[in-house]
Amino acid sequence: MARIIQCVPNFSEGRNKDTIEKIVEEIRIIEDVKLLDYSMDKDHNRTVVTFIGEPEKVIEAAFNACKVASELIDMRSHTGEHPRMGATDVIPLIPISDVTMEECVELSKKLGKRIGEELNISVYLYEKSAESLSRENLADVRRGQYEGMADKLKEKDWVPDFGPIELNEKSGVTAVGARMPLVAFNVNLGTNDISVAKNIAKSIRGAAGGFKYCKALGIEIKERNIVQVTMNMVDYTKTPLFRVFDVIEREARRYGVNVIGSEIIGLLPMAAMIDVADYYLRLENFDHGQILEKRMME
Amino acid sequence: MARIIQCVPNFSEGRNKDTIEKIVEEIRIIEDVKLLDYSMDKDHNRTVVTFIGEPEKVIEAAFNACKVASELIDMRSHTGEHPRMGATDVIPLIPISDVTMEECVELSKKLGKRIGEELNISVYLYEKSAESLSRENLADVRRGQYEGMADKLKEKDWVPDFGPIELNEKSGVTAVGARMPLVAFNVNLGTNDISVAKNIAKSIRGAAGGFKYCKALGIEIKERNIVQVTMNMVDYTKTPLFRVFDVIEREARRYGVNVIGSEIIGLLPMAAMIDVADYYLRLENFDHGQILEKRMME
Missing domain, CATH: 3.30.70.670 (Formiminotransferase, C-terminal subdomain)
Structure with a gap:
C-alpha cells in the first residue's frame, strides 16, 4: 500500500514573496512529495503550506523548510494579527493512507528532535503527540505568543520537549504534532x-x-x-x-x-x-x- | 489527475516458465507501469497478465511483451484447450482513471498499427475499437482459431485492420481492443x-x-x-x-x-x-x- 501523510506547516511570513518561495522550494524539490497549496495572508503575515507524500520524505521536506524559515524569518521584527510564537509556528502531521496515528506521533517526535538539536529551536509537542494534557491544545501551547516565550520556556510546566530552554530569539518556538485530517x-x-x-x-x-x-x-x-x-x-x-x-x-x-x-x-x-x-x-x-x-x- | 489504463494481454504459453518470465520482464522494467498479476494455465497452455499504468507506458510495455512473445512462442507447435489464434492472442485496454473510452480506442489503434507494421503480425481491432459490428465480439474474431487464420485473413470480410494479409505462421493473429473494466x-x-x-x-x-x-x-x-x-x-x-x-x-x-x-x-x-x-x-x-x-x- 502507498503510505501517505499530509503536512500543513504555518510560517510567520505572509508579505515577502521571495522568502516564501525559498521555503516552498524546499518542499517542491523533494521526490515523492507533492506540494498541494500555499497561501500567503498579508494581514496575518502568515503563510499556510499544504503538502502530502511518503512519510519519511514529508519529514525531510518539513525539516528543510523549517531550516530555511529559521534563516530568512526574524521573529524580532514580526508583526501580524494571527497568534504566533515562531518563524515556523506549527507543523501538524496528518495520517492519510496506510499510516497509523501512532506512526505519525513517532514521526512528529523525530522531526521535533531534529529541529531542536540541529536548528537550536525550542519545540513543543502538541495534539496527539503531546505528552501531557496541558499541551494538547495549540492555543494553550502558544499562549503568551512570541513575546512571552523567553519566560514561558523557563516555567517548570513549560520545559520544551526538544531544543533549548533559552529562547532562540530569531526563530522563536515551534509546535509539532500529529492530528487526524479534518x-x-x-x-x-x-x-x-x-x-x-x-x-x-x-x-x-x-x-x-x-x-x-x-x-x-x-x-x-x-x-x-x-x-x-x-x-x-x-x-x-x-x-x-x-x-x-x-x-x-x-x-x-x-x-x-x-x-x-x-x-x-x-x-x-x-x-x-x-x-x-x-x-x-x-x-x-x-x-x-x-x-x-x-x-x-x- | 493521474491517467491510468489497465492492460490484460493473453499469451499462448502456459507451460514454459522461462518464456513467460521473459515476456513479463518487459512489463516489469517499464517505469510508471505496475505488474499486478500473471497466472499460467497448463491445460489452456495460456497465461493472462494484468498490469496498469500511465497510458503511453502501458502501450510501450504491451508492445515490448508482444514482441518477445513473437520471438519465443511458435504457434505451429501450440496445443491447448482454450481457443486461440496468436502468440499474443488478445490485448484488451481498459480505462481506469481520467482516461476516456475514446482515448483507449485511439491507444488500441496505435498499438495495433505498431504490431502490424513492426512485427509483421495481422491485427484485428475488437470490442469498442471494432470498426464493424461483426468484429466487436472476440469469439467471432477468433472463430476458426490459429489453424483457420491463413484462409480467414483472405476473406473479404476479414481483411485485418493492421499487418499482413498473409498469415505470420510463427506468431498467428492478435486481437487488440478497448473495453470497460468489469x-x-x-x-x-x-x-x-x-x-x-x-x-x-x-x-x-x-x-x-x-x-x-x-x-x-x-x-x-x-x-x-x-x-x-x-x-x-x-x-x-x-x-x-x-x-x-x-x-x-x-x-x-x-x-x-x-x-x-x-x-x-x-x-x-x-x-x-x-x-x-x-x-x-x-x-x-x-x-x-x-x-x-x-x-x-x-
Missing part, C-alpha cells in the same frame, strides 16, 4: 427554518452529547433560501460520515424536513469516501487494496 | 430459496429487460445456506452499482427477503466506489480531485 462536511435541509438546522446540529455535535468527533453548527444559506448543518468531522475513522448523515436524515424527518443534498469542502482521504460506499452496500470483507489506484501507488 | 459484484440474500435469487437476477439483467450493462445469475451459497445474485457489471459508469443494489433490495422486499450483504470480487476502479458514496450522501458538485490520493498521483 473533513468539512455540510448537509443541506429543505427548509428555511434556522431552528431546525440548529436543533439538528445540537443533536449530533460531540460537545452536546452527540458524536464525539463531530463539530456542528446550524446556519442559513440565504441565496438558496435553505438552512444547513455545517460540520467539521475531526476523526472520520471513529465518527464516520455515513453515521452522522443517517442521523441527520432521521432527525430532519421529525420536523417534516428532507435532506436535499450534502457537500464536502476541500480535500479528504479516499478512505473516508470508501467507508461510505462500504456501509451503504453492506460490503463483506472489502479491502481497500482492491482499488486499482491503490495498487498503482504501491 | 466489476464482479455479488449481493447476498437472507433466504435459501433459489427461486428468489433467480427471479431477482432476471429482473435486473440487461438481456431480460433490466439494466443494460449488468449480467446477473441467481446461485446458491450452500455453505452459508443462502442464495446470491452474482453479477458482472460491464460498464459501471452507465449502470452504477448503487442503482442495481437499490433495485435488488426493493425486489427482495417483495419476497419478504432482506439483503444481508454484498461483495466485490477482485479489483475495481476507485471511481466505481466513489460514485456509490456520492449517491448515498447526495453530494452536490463533488469532484474526484478532492480526494488526497488522487492529488498524490498527479
